[in-house]
Amino acid sequence: MAAxxxxxxxxxxxxGAQTETIPPSRVLITIGSxxxxxxxxxxxAVTSLAPSLSSHKVVLSLACLALIVxxxxxxxxxxxxxxxxxTYAFVTAMFVLVGVGLAKTLFGSAPHAHVPNPIAxxxxxx
Numbered sequence: 020m021a022a023x024x025x026x027x028x029x030x031x032x033x034x035g036a037q038t039e040t041i042p043p044s045r046v047l048i049t050i051g052s053x054x055x056x057x058x059x060x061x062x063x064a065v066t067s068l069a070p071s072l073s074s075h076k077v078v079l080s081l082a083c084l085a086l087i088v089x090x091x092x093x094x095x096x097x098x099x100x101x102x103x104x105x106t107y108a109f110v111t112a113m114f115v116l117v118g119v120g121l122a123k124t125l126f127g128s129a130p131h132a133h134v135p136n137p138i139a140x141x142x143x144x145x
Contacts, residue, residue, distance in 0.1 A: 058083045 062080050066073045091098045123129040 054084070054087065058087075 058080050061083065062076050065079065066076060072079065090101050093101075120129070
């Protein structure tokens with residue numbers, strides 16, 4: 020039996036929940052999850068680049084979170100500009116990366132990986 024939109028309203032009325040509190044809470048949970056995962060992925064990338072920072076992952080994560088909070092407290096216009104510039108730089112860098120790779124491939128100067136002792140097909144096992 021398929022649920023109808025009225026079922027949610029009836030359930031909320033029966034439990035005393037307010038319908039206007041559900042979407043903001045869902046948005047906050049989503050934003051919190053995305054922010055946490057993004058910070059964790061960024062800190063993982065930084066610590067893979069600099070393994071000496073590996074023991075400071077929690078401190079680095081909290082510092083990034085504090086920086087994001089402080090920038091967001093400045094207001095929509097300022098925080099938008101602050102976050103837009105690195106985003107545009109990243110997108111531009113990705114287009115340049117793909118463009119240079121395609122150009123090198125088209126002109127035959129793409130680097131090739133050299134494997135000194137390749138394993139014959141079927142000879143190696145996991």
